[in-house]
Amino acid sequence: MIPLSWYLIVAAVLFSVGMFGAISRKNAIAILISIELMLNAVNINILAFWHYHSQTLGYTDLHGMVFAAIVIMAAAAEVAIGLALIIAVYRQRKTVVASEVNALKG
């Protein structure tokens, strides 16, 4: 009995909060955490639309589910690689502040 709009608004707010974190935080791990928030918001959106389509179609709509699954896999891969990068950079330069990693700066 919950309107679709509620889910969409919650997802939008969560996405914005995540975006704020991703832009404003200095610590690279904190940036990754914020990106996780954004991906979660995307998943809420996808599954809300999945529910809507399933109820209008009358059977389980697969596109939404597969999309959500791929988002989760991508999030896992992103965290694994992202943290490995952060640790590798940390080992070389002893910093986790994203803006201090500037070896390519002219």
Place this chain on the structure above:
Amino acid sequence: MTPLQIVFLLVSIVTIFSAILVVSLQKIFHAALWLIVTLMGVAILFVLLEASFFAAVQILVYIGAIAIILIFAIMLTRNIMSDEEIQSNRSWGLVLLLVLVFAVIFINQLSQSAIFNSILYPLEVQGQDNIMAFGQGLLDPAGFALPFELASLLLLAALVGGVYLAMDKKGGEAK
């Protein structure tokens, strides 16, 4: 207000509140803990959407694995970025303004959509059948078999790349 709506409102308020704490707390470890609360809230939202499988995956993958390795990584990179430092950029006020503008535009655009005000009812397909249809679709060559195999390749790349990057290489230590 039905009980379901009350539950939804409570959960979403907690979720958003803890998300705000995640992006604003000074101590990065505490931010990770609040992230777990947020993830839990999102899992409950998935339950309310009748996506049981994804709710369980959310608990298992995000809370059980991603949050844990985030905490591991925080501990590994611990003693350099002390928590007393300011954790935000200098221009965070500007960012906040931009994000607020973005959110307003975003929600405004969403509300233009035709299906924005439609109500979600309980689904007809229940229980195990949902997951069974999902499994059949994932492995159906005419369906989503290719994305499924490609996802495996993505995970392979993440595994190999992550281990390669993170491992101690002999003599590679910066002194």
Place this chain on the structure above:
Amino acid sequence: MKILEFLSDPIIVIQEWIIQLFTNWGVTQEWQTFLLYLIGSAILGTSALLITLVLIWAERKIIGRLQDRLGPNRIGPWGIFQPVADMLKIFIKEHIIPDEVDPIPYHIAPIISVASVLLMWAIVPFSDNVRGSDLNVAILFLLGVGGLGELGVILAGWGSNNKYSMLAAFRASAQMISYEVPMAIVLLIVVILSGSMSLGDIVSSQNIANIFLLPLGALIFFIASIAENGRAPFDLAEAESELVAGFNMEYSGLKFGMFYVADFLRAFTSSVIFASIFLGGWRGPGAEQIPILGFFYLLIKSTIIWFIGVWIRGSMPRFRVDQMMAITWKFLTPLSLALLIVIAFVNKLLANSSQLIQVVVFLIINFVLFYIGFLISNKLINEKVRMEVSSHKRVLAQPTNIFTQPNSGG
């Protein structure tokens, strides 16, 4: 007749009586469901916690006997009231909270630890129709709740503001996540065989108990669940000699007691889960007709498994940390993956053959895989020993080594 019905299925009768009562009081349908669930979960949770008292006594007694001691024998006959006395004592002990703890994680950790164990009881089917929740993703839920246990450990370690707690917590959580992988793979095989993720369906699909189809899988699951519970021989997180006392060392009073309770209860809970998944749960002769029998079958089966766990605890020395990690990553995980691939393939080929052939083929597969795995691991162990002898140089505490020389005295 009424009494017979009550004796054969007390829980359903009581439930119907309560529903009747609520209807008479004019409670609406939704509130009835809510109140019933509340009562059910409160009773289940409390009784699970109370079982712990018996468990602690029984385990101490059994371990004592195994080690040629008497075990608790002072309070009551056979010392049976010992845990009650312990509980009263721990209830009125002072809570010492060290000064520099991180308050929120420190106080939440014991609660989460206990909750993560209790939650597993919510999905266990006790008989044909008596169960907490017939969740359609029960297996994933079980694994997820295991993740919650890891969280409790990490919170405790962090909150204590203590290097050794932290170290122990990290070791414990690394151990738990590592052993979750083979466990999840074995559960995947079980789901393939029964075609459902709901624990109720898994139990009722076992016309032949899964342990006869998957003896190797059951063994892997059993080892993994012992390790995930952090019990001997995998109790590295509590290694007194290396880590003082584990992640719960800064806790005192009932907060420590809660970790203790969670530890003992988790052992029994995981044997209940094992009995449900591999031994056919509540199923047994006459259990469909007289549901209360199913409850006793489940109890007997899980007690046997639990006893084996205690036996192992009483008789095995502790593994080293590298051995423990090697066991899961280099033995259990590849073995369970091989089992998964072979079973998934063969089961499809055998889809139309009779059950007997299926069982025989599965048994052969299991034993062959176990034998191959055993041979390979033996070879690896021998290689490992050779490598360790010629391993790279370490900083050793020798009088000539300037890195380890103390500056002054001790």
Place this chain on the structure above:
Amino acid sequence: MLNQWLYIGIFFIVALFLPFVAIFLARILSPKKPTKIKNSVYECGMETYKPTWIQFKIQYYLYGLVFLIFDVEIVFLFPFAVAYNKLALFAVVEAIIFILILLVGYLYIWRKDALSWQ
């Protein structure tokens, strides 16, 4: 389905509530006489040396990473397992390929010795 989750939710709250009540009662019943010495961190029996939040071994992260990837992989095989009886042999072979692709990575990290405790 929502009913089943409602039970889980109620059970979760009860499961959090029971130990909380127990600890709360114990706090009321137990004596409170904190002193400076009593409240100092015990650690290993010596005085605390340097801040606690020290750095940890990379090995923990490697295990976490491998666990994460395997977890995701296994989780998305569960729908396959549920639908197993309705699938053709070809689909099963696809799922096996899915596992084998990841096994390549597993062999790689095994050869790299990332799985042994150092």
